[in-house]
Amino acid sequence: MTGLAALARTWLAANVPAQPLPPMDTEAGFAAHRAWEHRLAEARLSTVSWPAAYGGRDASVREWLAVEQEYWAAGAPARVSGNGIALLGSTLLTHGTAEQRARILPAMSRADEIWAQAWSEPEAGSDLAAVRATATRTDGGWLLSGQKTWSSRAAFADRAFGLFRSGARRHHGLTYLMFDLRAPGVTVRPITQLTGTPGFAEIFLDDVFVPDRDVIGEPGDGWRIAMSTAGRERGLTLRAPGRFLAAADRLLDLWRARPDPALRDDVVDAWIGARAYHLHTLAGLDSDAAPGAEASLTKVFWSELDLTLHETALSLLGADAELDAPWRDAHLFALAGPIYAGTNEIQRTVIAERLLGLPR
Amino acid sequence: MTPTDEHRQLAASLHDLLSDTDTAALTRDWAAGEHAAGLALLARLADLGACGLAVPTRFGGLGAGAVELAVVFETLGRHAVPGPLVESFAVVPAVVAALPVAAGLLPRLVAGELATVALPALPVLPPWPPAPGDHVTDGPRQFPALDGAAVDNGEQLAAGTDSRALPGPGHGDPPVFQSTDQGRQFPATNKTPVDNRERPTMAPIPQFPGSGRGDPPVFQSSGGHRQFSSGRPGAVDAGLAPDADVATPLLVIGSTVYTGLVGERSESVDPARRLFALTPGEALGPAGDGFGLGVVCVAARLLGLGHGMLDLACAHVRARRQFGRPVGEFQAVKHQLADVLVALEFARPLVFEAARTLAARDVSAAKVAAADAAYLAARTALQVHGALGYTQEYDLARRLLAVRALREAWGTRSWHRARVLDALTAPASR
Numbered sequence: 001m002t003g004l005a006a007l008a009r010t011w012l013a014a015n016v017p018a019q020p021l022p023p024m025d026t027e028a029g030f031a032a033h034r035a036w037e038h039r040l041a042e043a044r045l046s047t048v049s050w051p052a053a054y055g056g057r058d059a060s061v062r063e064w065l066a067v068e069q070e071y072w073a074a075g076a077p078a079r080v081s082g083n084g085i086a087l088l089g090s091t092l093l094t095h096g097t098a099e100q101r102a103r104i105l106p107a108m109s110r111a112d113e114i115w116a117q118a119w120s121e122p123e124a125g126s127d128l129a130a131v132r133a134t135a136t137r138t139d140g141g142w143l144l145s146g147q148k149t150w151s152s153r154a155a156f157a158d159r160a161f162g163l164f165r166s167g168a169r170r171h172h173g174l175t176y177l178m179f180d181l182r183a184p185g186v187t188v189r190p191i192t193q194l195t196g197t198p199g200f201a202e203i204f205l206d207d208v209f210v211p212d213r214d215v216i217g218e219p220g221d222g223w224r225i226a227m228s229t230a231g232r233e234r235g236l237t238l239r240a241p242g243r244f245l246a247a248a249d250r251l252l253d254l255w256r257a258r259p260d261p262a263l264r265d266d267v268v269d270a271w272i273g274a275r276a277y278h279l280h281t282l283a284g285l286d287s288d289a290a291p292g293a294e295a296s297l298t299k300v301f302w303s304e305l306d307l308t309l310h311e312t313a314l315s316l317l318g319a320d321a322e323l324d325a326p327w328r329d330a331h332l333f334a335l336a337g338p339i340y341a342g343t344n345e346i347q348r349t350v351i352a353e354r355l356l357g358l359p360r
Numbered sequence: 361m362t363p364t365d366e367h368r369q370l371a372a373s374l375h376d377l378l379s380d381t382d383t384a385a386l387t388r389d390w391a392a393g394e395h396a397a398g399l400a401l402l403a404r405l406a407d408l409g410a411c412g413l414a415v416p417t418r419f420g421g422l423g424a425g426a427v428e429l430a431v432v433f434e435t436l437g438r439h440a441v442p443g444p445l446v447e448s449f450a451v452v453p454a455v456v457a458a459l460p461v462a463a464g465l466l467p468r469l470v471a472g473e474l475a476t477v478a479l480p481a482l483p484v485l486p487p488w489p490p491a492p493g494d495h496v497t498d499g500p501r502q503f504p505a506l507d508g509a510a511v512d513n514g515e516q517l518a519a520g521t522d523s524r525a526l527p528g529p530g531h532g533d534p535p536v537f538q539s540t541d542q543g544r545q546f547p548a549t550n551k552t553p554v555d556n557r558e559r560p561t562m563a564p565i566p567q568f569p570g571s572g573r574g575d576p577p578v579f580q581s582s583g584g585h586r587q588f589s590s591g592r593p594g595a596v597d598a599g600l601a602p603d604a605d606v607a608t609p610l611l612v613i614g615s616t617v618y619t620g621l622v623g624e625r626s627e628s629v630d631p632a633r634r635l636f637a638l639t640p641g642e643a644l645g646p647a648g649d650g651f652g653l654g655v656v657c658v659a660a661r662l663l664g665l666g667h668g669m670l671d672l673a674c675a676h677v678r679a680r681r682q683f684g685r686p687v688g689e690f691q692a693v694k695h696q697l698a699d700v701l702v703a704l705e706f707a708r709p710l711v712f713e714a715a716r717t718l719a720a721r722d723v724s725a726a727k728v729a730a731a732d733a734a735y736l737a738a739r740t741a742l743q744v745h746g747a748l749g750y751t752q753e754y755d756l757a758r759r760l761l762a763v764r765a766l767r768e769a770w771g772t773r774s775w776h777r778a779r780v781l782d783a784l785t786a787p788a789s790r
Binding site: 252267268271272273275276283297300301345351352353357360 | 674685689693699707708710713728729780
């Protein structure tokens with residue numbers, strides 16, 4: 001264990017709430033999760049891989065993976081800032097200006113600002129390049145109009161980021177922008193998920209002003225930048241192996257408590273899958289292959305592993321499965337895995353075309 | 361564990377050699393008992409150092425480890441090279457390395473000759489679930505005492521190998537048969553009483569330390585996908601070993617290795633796997649442990665077989681046109697092949713981790729994942745080829761049949777899963 005992982009273990013052991021926080025996608029739960037993020041940031045464990053100047057510890061990917069492993073093993077709360085950190089944070093570190101990084105990243109690391117993603121639209125889901133919400137040039141910035149949907153965390157978050165159409169060319173007419181969810185002209189309509197809580201929302205934009213400083217990269221270059229974000233989301237950053245190693249351990253605990261011979265192989269397969277993801281990740285760190293299409297392999301693997309692992313847990317629980325809140329809720333969340341961050345159908349097409357070289 | 365540049369070079373030179381070889385024709389010959397082309401290829405593999413890779417340097421080998429073997433077997437699998445290669449390159453060297461016979465045998469293997477071996481039956485792993493009250497989560501795990509007098513399951517009796525007596529092959533591996541060191545209740549699948557009287561006298565009586573009783577040895581071939589027990593009262597069954605007509609045959613009973621006397625042939629689903637019954641001849645001494653190493657090599661071979669079939673399938677769907685376009689343009693076809701790549705790519709790190717540690721848990725996890733991935737590759741490749749893939753002459757068939765045989769050989773997938781779970785859930789004291 002690295003020194004940082006040991007430090008995280010010690011801190012988590014002393015600080016992880018004994019009782020689970022209320023659900024993240026409720027007003028009270030969102031506030032409780034934000035308070036947890038504050039404490040994590042005070043311990044400088046919120047964004048360990050970021051530079052120290054932005055609230056990180058300059059940790060290597062390997063150290064970050066070890067900290068993630070400790071985090072999930074400790075049963076710590078879900079990260080309400082996770083999407084912002086994993087998607088926007090890493091995008092700004094690569095494509096943002098120094099001013100943007102200094103202004104946005106420390107506030108994100110401390111959860112003073114919590115971010116929602118705003119990619120999808122009613123007519124642009126898997127076909128993301130079909131986005132219609134527009135960004136129109138105005139004095140000193142842009143005016144955003146149109147509709148976004150399925151925006152995770154948008155019901156209670158502070159700000160959002162997404163792609164807007166600033167030109168006619170399909171892939172080259174898109175601009176990557178950040179906007180305030182409380183700005184004049186923004187209407188957020190929470191959407192209740194099958195979990196019963198509004199985990200995402202529709203966002204209606206009506207001539208919402210965004211200053212130039214909130215454009216990431218060049219206008220018209222949004223698709224390329226977004227795809228680098230998408231690669232991260234599908235790949236490692238959003239779902240570190242530690243999450244699944246911890247889930248597999250919980251499944252084994254469940255097996256010990258209620259072994260069922262008919263499910264033995266499924267329990268073992270879940271453990272094997274989590275270990276495979278962990279080892280695959282470590283092997284990838286030693287490889288110089290560029291992430292990209294490889295992230296699609298990862299997305300298919302972890303999302304389906306997560307779902308079958310939780311299905312196995314429900315089977316072990318039997319009649320209690322409808323009652324056991326942690327496994328029940330985790331399973332409902334796992335159900336969304338093959339859909340969000342690019343459906344697995346899209347991922348498989350990417351794998352087939354870009355890794356197997358099949359015709360487009 | 362990530363293969364290094366050196367490993368990649370080894371794989372590349374092997375790949376080049378095999379790409380220049382008509383392994384399809386060679387396999388047809390091999391299945392017909394015509395070994396000339398196969399032995400010629402082995403001589404060329406020997407020149408590359410592949411045959412003696414894991415043989416200690418004092419016998420003329422390279423003294424390399426399981427990782428190098430895994431690299432070689434993945435490539436051999438990709439080209440679907442037939443023969444008792446896992447036995448010759450990996451298992452037999454580990455089994456005999458500490459014995460006098462090694463000085464004569466191993467240099468011949470380094471030069472490209474073949475050996476084959478039948479290993480003892482695999483131990484039966486704990487019954488699942490434990491009966492209420494049996495399951496102990498703290499302290500030593502308890503199993504119902506085995507009443508030796510009442511042993512009536514003529515099948516699947518564990519060879520009571522005392523792992524402490526095994527000279528390990530130098531990998532610091534945990535005892536492979538660690539689960540036999542306590543008496544356990546087996547699911548009775550065959551009520552025929554077993555009579556021990558005809559046990560070969562030179563075979564030490566395997567012991568369950570917990571029961572203090574001797575149990576009859578039941579063999580499993582290193583390759584056979586069956587458990588070997590005829591159920592005939594008094595019979596001591598022979599183990600099956602592949603290609604014993606062209607390879608030096610060995611047999612392990614309990615913890616002792618014997619020369620093998622070759623008996624009748626059994627049909628495998630894979631015609632190029634020519635299984636022969638072996639009975640014990642001369643005792644050669646205590647057997648080294650080659651099981652884990654063999655399983656890792658089989659897993660690597662399965663991985664390679666899977667990739668070979670994926671290559672074939674992709675080439676086919678690019679070329680084959682229907683409805684005016686390559687069938688590979690159809691999303692339904694793409695997705696199936698993408699799933700195969702996902703399965704293979706996530707089996708690979710398990711195989712190489714198993715090669716690195718040779719721990720029972722890792723070895724079994726690798727076998728499960730590689731077998732499942734290779735089988736998915738076989739099924740999918742067949743599906744996207746349509747009827748063409750179902751023909752014997754098309755190159756898919758021999759690969760598919762090889763996977764079909766290896767999938768449940770060297771321990772069934774279910775047995776390996778049981779072993780993973782045993783390693784994971786047993787108290788640390790065990």
